[in-house]
Amino acid sequence: MQLKHLVWRELFERKNQLATSFLAILLGIAVIVAIKNITVYSEKAVARELDALGANILILPKSASLSDYYSADMQGEEFPEEYVTRLATSDLQGLDNLSPKLSLPVELDGKRFTLTGILPKQEFQAKAAWQGAGIFSRPEGCGTVASVPGLTPAPPKETLVRQRVIETLNDNEILVGADVAAALKLKADDKISVLNRQFTVTAVLPPTGTVDDARLFAHLHTVQQLAGKGAALNAIEIVGCCDQISKGLVAKINRLLPEAKVVTITQIVDTQIKTNRMMAQLSMLFLGIIVLVGGASIANYMFANVYERRKEIGTLMALGAGSGVVLRVFLLKALLLGLAGGVAGYVLGTVLAVILGPRIAGVPVLPVLWLGPAAIGIAVGLSLVASYFPARRAARLDPSTALQEI
Amino acid sequence: MMKLKSVTKHYQHRGKTVRALHEATFDIPRGDYVAVVGPSGSGKSTLLLILGGMLSPMQGQVMFDGQSLYDLAPADRAALRKQKIGFVFQTFNLMPYLTALENVQVPLLLAGIGETEQQEKAASLLERLGLGDRLDHKPSELSVGQQQRVALARMLANNPAVILADEPTGNLDPETSQTILGFFEEVNREGKTIVMVTHDPGAARRARRTLQLLDGAIQHNGSVERQPT
Numbered sequence: 001m002q003l004k005h006l007v008w009r010e011l012f013e014r015k016n017q018l019a020t021s022f023l024a025i026l027l028g029i030a031v032i033v034a035i036k037n038i039t040v041y042s043e044k045a046v047a048r049e050l051d052a053l054g055a056n057i058l059i060l061p062k063s064a065s066l067s068d069y070y071s072a073d074m075q076g077e078e079f080p081e082e083y084v085t086r087l088a089t090s091d092l093q094g095l096d097n098l099s100p101k102l103s104l105p106v107e108l109d110g111k112r113f114t115l116t117g118i119l120p121k122q123e124f125q126a127k128a129a130w131q132g133a134g135i136f137s138r139p140e141g142c143g144t145v146a147s148v149p150g151l152t153p154a155p156p157k158e159t160l161v162r163q164r165v166i167e168t169l170n171d172n173e174i175l176v177g178a179d180v181a182a183a184l185k186l187k188a189d190d191k192i193s194v195l196n197r198q199f200t201v202t203a204v205l206p207p208t209g210t211v212d213d214a215r216l217f218a219h220l221h222t223v224q225q226l227a228g229k230g231a232a233l234n235a236i237e238i239v240g241c242c243d244q245i246s247k248g249l250v251a252k253i254n255r256l257l258p259e260a261k262v263v264t265i266t267q268i269v270d271t272q273i274k275t276n277r278m279m280a281q282l283s284m285l286f287l288g289i290i291v292l293v294g295g296a297s298i299a300n301y302m303f304a305n306v307y308e309r310r311k312e313i314g315t316l317m318a319l320g321a322g323s324g325v326v327l328r329v330f331l332l333k334a335l336l337l338g339l340a341g342g343v344a345g346y347v348l349g350t351v352l353a354v355i356l357g358p359r360i361a362g363v364p365v366l367p368v369l370w371l372g373p374a375a376i377g378i379a380v381g382l383s384l385v386a387s388y389f390p391a392r393r394a395a396r397l398d399p400s401t402a403l404q405e406i
Numbered sequence: 407m408m409k410l411k412s413v414t415k416h417y418q419h420r421g422k423t424v425r426a427l428h429e430a431t432f433d434i435p436r437g438d439y440v441a442v443v444g445p446s447g448s449g450k451s452t453l454l455l456i457l458g459g460m461l462s463p464m465q466g467q468v469m470f471d472g473q474s475l476y477d478l479a480p481a482d483r484a485a486l487r488k489q490k491i492g493f494v495f496q497t498f499n500l501m502p503y504l505t506a507l508e509n510v511q512v513p514l515l516l517a518g519i520g521e522t523e524q525q526e527k528a529a530s531l532l533e534r535l536g537l538g539d540r541l542d543h544k545p546s547e548l549s550v551g552q553q554q555r556v557a558l559a560r561m562l563a564n565n566p567a568v569i570l571a572d573e574p575t576g577n578l579d580p581e582t583s584q585t586i587l588g589f590f591e592e593v594n595r596e597g598k599t600i601v602m603v604t605h606d607p608g609a610a611r612r613a614r615r616t617l618q619l620l621d622g623a624i625q626h627n628g629s630v631e632r633q634p635t
Contacts, residue, residue: 001511008503131485180549294578318458319513320564321487323483399460 003325007354014308017301022341024297025383028290029345030352032283037353037368038361039279045363057250059083059236060261081224081231085118087238089192090256092379094249102223102232106194106216113180115194115217117223127183144285159355174199175217178207194218195226225249286377296335302330303392306397314399323395330391331384338383342376390403407458407568407599413466415452415622418528426452427463428622430448436567439590439600441613449622450504450603451572457601458570459483488517492566496573498557500545506532506556513563531559551582559591560569569593573601575609587612 011018038188102117158208169175174194176186181204186192190201199218207213224231253262267396306313313326350367357365415427426449434440436459442450455461456468459475468475470490475483500509510528519527530539535555554574561569565573571590571626576585587609594600594614602613610616618625 001508001515001521003515005508006501006512006515009503010501026549082453098477182413311499315493316512316516317484317497318493318499319560320484320485320491320516322484325516373530399455 002374003256003328004332007329007336010309011333013334017304018337021294021298021301021337022344024294025290025338025341025379026345026348028286028294029342029379030349031286032290032378033346033349033371033375034352035061035279035283035286035355036371037350038363039283040358040368041357041363041365042266042348042361044358045361047342057262057264059087059251059253059257060258060263061234062261064235064261078232078234079260081220081233083233083260084236086256087236087253092249092256093254095238096239099237100220100233101235102220102227102235102303103215103234104195104223104227108192108194109184111183111357114211115223115226115229116215116217117168118166119220131296134245152287162262167219169202169219171222172199172218173202173218175203175205177205177213177215179213179218180216181205182215189255192216197222197226214269217366236268252362259276292378295382298334298383298386299390302334302387303332303393306390306394307329309394313397315393317397317399326397327391327395330387330394334383334387335380338380339376341383343372345379346375407438407471408601409469410436410456411467411469413456413463413468415449415456415461415463415493416550425449427456427619429453430466430622430624432617432624433548434599434601436599437594437615438517439612440592440602440617441610442523442601442603442617443610444608444619444625445495447556447608450617450619452622453619454475454570454572454601454603458493459487473553475530476635484508488513488564488603490567492564492569493559494554494569494571494574496576498545498553498577500556503544505542505544506520506537506552506559509556510559510563527563528559531562532556535559543597551578551585553579554582554586559621562593567599569598569600573602573605575604575606583609 017285046357052087061079064077081100086096087095087098089146100119104115106113106115163174166175174192176192177182184192186201186204186326188201189205192199192201194216205212250262250264254260316326316329350371355366357363410430410432413427413430417424417426424447428449430449430453442453444450452461456463459468459470459478462476470486473486475486478486489560503511504512507525507528510531511524514524514527529538529541532538532555535558537552537555538561540548540556543552545556548556554577568592574590575586577588583606590600590602591612600613602609604610
């Protein structure tokens with residue numbers, strides 16, 4: 001027999017008291033796990049929506065009007081391309097998918113369109129000064145989601161629509177919006193002359209319902225040459241990390257670029273912030289409740305257990321157990337209780353989240369594995385802390401009062 | 407083996423001082439078998455606890471094998487109990503959730519003995535006490551006499567030099583009492599020192615000596631002729 005056998009056998013001796021404490025931990029942990037699990041998938045879902053909407057931060061010239069978010073870069077105002085370097089080399093967290101743009105009005109077959117210069121990712125990667133600045137390395141779950149259930153990745157060139165950036169774009173390549181393609185009867189690999197320069201259509205972008213459908217996208221530096229304005233930009237689009245936006249990313253960009261105007265899709269970000277804040281507050285609230293109720297229940301159970309087992313503790317001491325052994329007996333019991341409560345709480349909470357998540361948050365929810373160790377850690381920690389004083393009381397018990405019959 | 411020198415212990419109970427033991431001085435040589443008798447509240451329990459290193463006296467000294475028991479650290483006293491002292495309780499104090507075998511294993515577990523040796527030794531002791539067919543029974547599945555025999559096996563597990571018994575026959579029928587007292591005589595003959603608190607004059611007569619306590623003071627410390635059993 002080992003000490004753990006002794007503890008294990010005693011654990012089931014007083015089943016009713018044990019059940020109360022176990023239930024307190026189980027329910028508390030289950031609720032926290034369920035909320036956190038739903039929150040994780042809710043955040044992923046919102047991030048997916050933001051991703052679908054495209055950039056959520058826009059850097060514009062100071063004098064630009066904000067009457068139309070999607071055409072705010074077509075007002076003729078400009079600022080230097082050097083702003084991109086400042087952003088890329090800054091230590092700001094939460095910036096990703098920087099997309100500097102310069103737009104020009106163009107007329108093709110008698111129809112007016114907009115030629116927009118964009119910078120592909122390859123240009124960022126080619127610039128040593130921009131490497132390691134954190135851009136294009138945004139963690140999953142913020143803005144763009146690397147893997148979203150039910151979402152198939154877009155073809156390489158069409159990522160422009162969703163992510164506001166594309167991987168590669170050569171000087172003579174052009175992407176055309178859905179309306180442009182329809183009006184000019186263009187398809188992939190067609191040739192087109194814009195501002196007296198020949199381009200090859202590398203892709204026709206899917207319709208977005210925005211002004212982008214009436215745009216043509218070429219390499220930024222090519223458009224800058226055609227405009228004859230040097231290294232100038234109309235706008236920089238950024239997919240900012242929502243968590244970082246809530247922590248004041250816009251204000252930080254403003255401080256970095258005081259000459260520019262920084263705007264965000266505030267309503268969407270506000271919704272995200274509010275959802276996240278509410279979930280975080282709920283998690284903290286339930287964590288507080290489980291610490292108070294669960295902790296009090298365990299402590300109460302342990303104090304009662306020590307009181308009921310005075311004679312047994314006295315007997316153990318008479319048989320030669322030191323206070324360290326008695327302390328271990330009770331803390332081992334607390335450990336087992338916490339382990340069982342944590343594991344069962346994780347399982348129940350996950351089941352609740354998977355079943356109720358779609359109804360509460362309207363998102364499909366799958367188990368989150370990392371919540372398992374976290375739940376067990378909280379349950380065991382709580383159980384040990386709540387049991388420490390009762391266990392210490394047991395260890396310090398006067399055996400002469402414990403063995404009253406002697 | 408054990409020596410008490412002017413040992414005094416008083417309790418405070420509801421504002422009043424209770425004299426549990428007062429200036430008690432006596433020797434218990436190795437191999438002795440002492441019956442401690444006296445009315446309830448006379449200090450018998452206190453004496454047993456003090457001898458077992460579980461209740462420190464207010465004054466005086468308790469020597470165990472030439473060592474001052476209460477000058478030892480609590481952990482060392484616990485270790486000494488584990489190695490040299492065996493307790494027998496009136497209500498047996500068995501762990502209700504453990505089997506007979508496991509109950510006897512407890513002191514062996516505390517002594518750090520491996521599981522296999524624990525089981526072998528505990529089974530052998532229970533066999534000796536006639537409980538070889540009750541190894542897997544819990545206390546609630548045993549008769550009172552059988553429970554006391556499990557307690558005796560547990561007490562013997564670490565082969566203690568001294569046995570401190572509190573009313574070991576107090577809850578037993580006459581026949582089982584005789585068996586237990588016979589067992590005490592047997593282990594006493596093997597060299598173990600026994601101090602037994604009892605209300606039963608018949609049980610007291612089975613000891614080599616009787617120590618009478620009255621209001622915390624030793625009244626009589628002499629030899630008693632052993633009665634034929």
